[in-house]
Amino acid sequence: KKFTVGDYLAQRLAEIGIRHHFVVPGDYNLILLDKLSANPNLTEIGCANELNCSMAAEGYARANGASVCVVTFSVGALSAFNGTGSAYAENLPLILVSGSPNTNDAGQFHILHHTLGNGDYTYQYEMAKKITCCAVAVARAEEAPRLIDRAIRHALLARKPCYIEIPTNLAGASCVRPGPISAVTDYVVSDPAALEAAGNCASEYLSGKLKPVILVGPKLRRAGAEAELLRLAEAMGCAVAVQPAAKGMFPEDHPQFVGIFWGQVSTGAADTIVHWADALICVGTVFNDYSTVGWTAVPDIPLMAADMDHVTFPGAHFSRVRLPEFLGRLAEQVSFNDTTMVEYNRLRPDPLHLHVAAPEDALTRKEISRQVQEMLGPKTSLFVETGDSWFNGIQLKLPQGAQFEIEMQWGHIGWSIPASFGYALHYPERRTIVMVGDGSFQVTAQEVSQMVRFRIPITIILINNRGYTIEVEIHDGSYNKIKNWDYAMLIRAFNSTDGDAKGLVANTAGELAEAIAVAAKHDGGPTLIECTIDQDDCSRELITWGHYVASANARPPRHQRE
Numbered sequence: 066k067k068f069t070v071g072d073y074l075a076q077r078l079a080e081i082g083i084r085h086h087f088v089v090p091g092d093y094n095l096i097l098l099d100k101l102s103a104n105p106n107l108t109e110i111g112c113a114n115e116l117n118c119s120m121a122a123e124g125y126a127r128a129n130g131a132s133v134c135v136v137t138f139s140v141g142a143l144s145a146f147n148g149t150g151s152a153y154a155e156n157l158p159l160i161l162v163s164g165s166p167n168t169n170d171a172g173q174f175h176i177l178h179h180t181l182g183n184g185d186y187t188y189q190y191e192m193a194k195k196i197t198c199c200a201v202a203v204a205r206a207e208e209a210p211r212l213i214d215r216a217i218r219h220a221l222l223a224r225k226p227c228y229i230e231i232p233t234n235l236a237g238a239s240c241v242r243p244g245p246i247s248a249v250t251d252y253v254v255s256d257p258a259a260l261e262a263a264g265n266c267a268s269e270y271l272s273g274k275l276k277p278v279i280l281v282g283p284k285l286r287r288a289g290a291e292a293e294l295l296r297l298a299e300a301m302g303c304a305v306a307v308q309p310a311a312k313g314m315f316p317e318d319h320p321q322f323v324g325i326f327w328g329q330v331s332t333g334a335a336d337t338i339v340h341w342a343d344a345l346i347c348v349g350t351v352f353n354d355y356s357t358v359g360w361t362a363v364p365d366i367p368l369m370a371a372d373m374d375h376v377t378f379p380g381a382h383f384s385r386v387r388l389p390e391f392l393g394r395l396a397e398q399v400s401f402n403d404t405t406m407v408e409y410n411r412l413r414p415d416p417l418h419l420h421v422a423a424p425e426d427a428l429t430r431k432e433i434s435r436q437v438q439e440m441l442g443p444k445t446s447l448f449v450e451t452g453d454s455w456f457n458g459i460q461l462k463l464p465q466g467a468q469f470e471i472e473m474q475w476g477h478i479g480w481s482i483p484a485s486f487g488y489a490l491h492y493p494e495r496r497t498i499v500m501v502g503d504g505s506f507q508v509t510a511q512e513v514s515q516m517v518r519f520r521i522p523i524t525i526i527l528i529n530n531r532g533y534t535i536e537v538e539i540h541d542g543s544y545n546k547i548k549n550w551d552y553a554m555l556i557r558a559f560n561s562t563d564g565d566a567k568g569l570v571a572n573t574a575g576e577l578a579e580a581i582a583v584a585a586k587h588d589g590g591p592t593l594i595e596c597t598i599d600q601d602d603c604s605r606e607l608i609t610w611g612h613y614v615a616s617a618n619a620r621p622p623r624h625q626r627e
């Protein structure tokens with residue numbers, strides 16, 4: 066049997082641990098799709114559109130480590146660019162594969178369907194270069210092995226997406242078999258001298274400091290350094306604060322966890338202890354406008370920052386120092402200093418006694434959060450969508466083993482539906498829960514039908530506050546109003562003749578409790594619970610945060626200020 070370019074790609078994808086490939090077919094990629102589905106290690110997952118396909122792959126990469134999204138040329142890829150951008154922003158090795166025109170058409174001024182119609186077929190590859198760490202376009206079968214291996218290796222090392230373009234008449238062309246996968250996956254270790262120097266610099270930075278704090282950021286997990294961080298934290302005994310985009314990357318049931326550091330909307334007095342510190346060990350942190358509450362919560366002391374492959378100090382930088390190795394080394398050499406934990410234990414807020422609504426009470430945001438809190442456990446994974454769901458989700462306490470996913474850098478509304486679907490395919494033994502607003506749900510609702518098709522029992526808590534409330538709190542206008550849907554009925558419509566989705570409505574606290582109980586026992590497919598709340602019922606954190614973000618957005622152009 067002929068071994069082809071498509072077989073080569075399929076084998077490489079399987080060898081790096083991918084077991085599901087997300088696709089939308091098109092005549093530029095059909096032969097390629099045949100080769101991928103012929104590989105016994107790969108299961109084809111069809112999606113309703115390429116935006117959702119790329120977001121499903123983004124979510125799968127959060128669970129699996131790497132993922133692949135296979136689309137048709139131009140009309141498919143340009144939509145998939147959005148999930149690719151998310152993977153770039155969120156540091157996930159998503160492999161975007163696109164079919165492309167027959168190699169005989171290039172340069173012949175042929176006008177081809179799905180293209181811009183001007184005879185140019187290079188625009189997609191040029192665009193892909195901007196949003197991936199490596200983009201390759203296979204023009205001859207002979208170069209497929211080199212290009213495919215290079216793109217995948219770059220993506221794995223950088224934890225960024227890559228792009229592979231395969232012409233429709235090359236997917237089935239003969240190709241040599243792959244060499245050892247270690248050539249693609251072999252890890253790059255830290256430079257020993259740089260690691261040593263960085264370790265010594267850290268000792269200098271910490272010596273003489275009285276009150277060090279560790280601040281955890283979202284790149285920690287992407288660098289695979291959670292275990293080493295735990296060792297470092299316990300070797301120091303200091304307070305550990307977590308950025309909102311890194312929620313769940315340090316166990317919240319750990320005695321040294323002091324809350325989410327998010328400026329005025331921090332939890333657990335994390336901001337108080339971070340601002341009290343005289344040394345800040347930032348690990349995988351990202352200080353963007355949203356995580357710094359419109360630049361009002363940027364730490365104001367000289368800090369050290371350990372990133373995925375480099376470490377910086379006041380006055381020093383060390384390249385090729387990988388995060389796990391650096392943290393592991395630091396754990397061996399730091400001295401114990403729990404000053405900030407002693408102080409924190411005096412600051413620790415008393416546990417909130419949340420009001421338990423009566424069953425007949427109209428549903429409120431607070432009651433939804435209280436009931437979702439009770440759903441969380443060692444086997445749950447909670448996805449929180451852009452919107453007030455960010456703020457409601459961040460306030461929840463993660464019990465031991467509970468996982469949490471958020472997309473705070475890219476922040477594409479609707480991400481949570483396809484992303485949770487992709488994630489749950491890798492973790493069938495976990496209970497995946499989504500908190501999503503009505504506005505976000507309308508962007509990618511079609512992907513619930515894939516949850517029905519593949520019988521994935523995701524519980525979707527849809528918070529219907531009649532519009533784009535997060536935007537209202539930043540800046541209101543007519544554009545924040547949306548058409549209301551009958552969300553529960555929509556989900557039942559996805560069942561058609563063969564499906565087992567449940568669409569429920571909860572107007573009161575009691576109805577929500579009942580719906581959650583139904584969802585907990587429902588395994589044959591997704592359960593969507595439409596929770597109706599008043600449109601002004603939003604978190605005080607969102608209102609606070611919204612004011613600061615709005616004023617950051619309103620800064621006048623520099624020349625106007627002069």
Ligand SMILES: Cc1ncc(Cn2nnc(CCOP(=O)(O)OP(=O)(O)O)c2C)c(N)n1
Binds near residue numbers: 476477478503505
């Ligand atoms: C793709 C994309 N397009 C527009 C936006 C801006 N945006 N951010 N949040 C929203 C509204 C979210 O509304 P919901 O999901 O209903 O959330 P809440 O009402 O805040 O609970 C928009 C329109 C965005 N974040 N992503």
Ligand SMILES: [Mg+2]
Binds near residue numbers: 529
């Ligand atoms: Mg809403």
